[in-house]
Amino acid sequence: xxxxxxxxxxxxxxxxxxxxxxxxxxxxxxxxxxxxxxxxxxxxxxxxxxxxxxxxxxxxxxxxxxxxxxxxxxxxxxxxxxxxxxxxxxxxxxxxxxxxxxxxxxxxxxxxxxxxxxxxxxxxxxxxxxxxxxxxxxxxxxxxxxxxxxxxxxxxxxxxxxxxxxxxxxxxxxxxxxxxxxxxxxxxxxxxxxxxxxxxxxxxxxxxxxxxxxxxxxxxxxxxxxxxxxxxxxxxxxxxxxxxxxxxxxxxxxxxxxxxxxxxxxxxxxxxxxxxxxxx
Numbered sequence: 001x002x003x004x005x006x007x008x009x010x011x012x013x014x015x016x017x018x019x020x021x022x023x024x025x026x027x028x029x030x031x032x033x034x035x036x037x038x039x040x041x042x043x044x045x046x047x048x049x050x051x052x053x054x055x056x057x058x059x060x061x062x063x064x065x066x067x068x069x070x071x072x073x074x075x076x077x078x079x080x081x082x083x084x085x086x087x088x089x090x091x092x093x094x095x096x097x098x099x100x101x102x103x104x105x106x107x108x109x110x111x112x113x114x115x116x117x118x119x120x121x122x123x124x125x126x127x128x129x130x131x132x133x134x135x136x137x138x139x140x141x142x143x144x145x146x147x148x149x150x151x152x153x154x155x156x157x158x159x160x161x162x163x164x165x166x167x168x169x170x171x172x173x174x175x176x177x178x179x180x181x182x183x184x185x186x187x188x189x190x191x192x193x194x195x196x197x198x199x200x201x202x203x204x205x206x207x208x209x210x211x212x213x214x215x216x217x218x219x220x221x222x223x224x225x226x227x228x229x230x231x232x233x234x235x236x237x238x239x240x241x242x243x244x245x246x247x248x249x250x251x252x253x254x255x256x257x258x259x260x261x262x263x264x265x266x267x268x269x270x271x272x273x274x275x276x277x278x279x280x
Contacts, residue, residue, distance in 0.1 A: 004060045006158070006197045009047025010040075012271040016256065021221065022246055023060050024192035026184075028164070028216060029201045031225035036237050036261055036269055040225065041160045041199045042081060043268030046088050048158060049095050062158040062196055064100045068149075070110045070142075070166040074103040077162075085268055104149060109142040110170055142170060143183065150187075154194040164200040168207065168215070177211065184218035191220075220245050225261075237261045239271075 007020035014020050021027065031037030045065040069077060082089040095101035111121055146167075150159070161167070171180040191198055202215065204226075216222050221244035228236045240258035241248060260273035 009044045025220040027221045028219040035225035039269040157196045159198040161200040164202040
């Protein structure tokens with residue numbers, strides 16, 4: 001069996017992971033507020049789009065990156081990137097023109113039927129037309145539209161889902177929790193056929209622990225982004241692997257407890273230190 005990996009683009013992390021993550025993986029980015037999950041995803045996609053040369057025959061690079069949003073517009077996300085990482089913004093703008101970086105905004109579907117006025121959702125400065133207010137098939141059923149879109153576009157791509165939290169909240173209002181879990185298990189299964197990589201951003205503490213554990217069970221891997229309290233006024237960002245099929249033995253062999261991380265405007269998300277078990 002041929003085993004291939006897709007790098008994360010974070011060099012010191014890829015070294016520990018022996019080249020990256022198994023292709024076809026569904027990966028949960030589980031984060032405390034501001035701990036670095038979004039920044040990890042953006043840095044990873046920029047690095048992978050920057051380096052389009054295969055390192056060896058077992059290394060795969062995505063053909064394109066697709067950023068899926070349920071509540072935020074492309075303009076909103078790009079503005080955040082511009083403020084945080086100016087160089088990344090210019091780079092990604094170029095990749096949009098080259099059709100290597102693509103946004104898919106499902107906010108029309110997400111808010112369809114709600115009390116939110118259409119004028120709040122439109123990115124256009126012109127008044128919405130009667131035609132634009134009609135429900136198309138995508139607006140009728142967000143989950144069906146998402147499935148159709150992924151089937152058509154996910155092959156050999158890096159997919160960023162922003163966010164699984166929003167999607168789960170949407171589903172709780174419309175379908176049974178068991179159906180959401182069924183969807184995630186199906187997504188985990190079919191992702192192996194797409195041979196790419198899926199990052200699903202999920203906020204820590206929004207759902208009950210039982211529900212959060214159920215979601216983690218559907219994933220190939222779980223990266224946790226957290227804050228480590230060092231004193232009354234000081235704290236560090238840390239990241240660790242809570243779960244990853246096929247990769248945890250290697251991390252355990254290296255006696256790694258967690259990765260201390262930092263975020264800078266120039267380089268984005270970085271691993272600044274690897275914390276290992278004392279005395280080993």
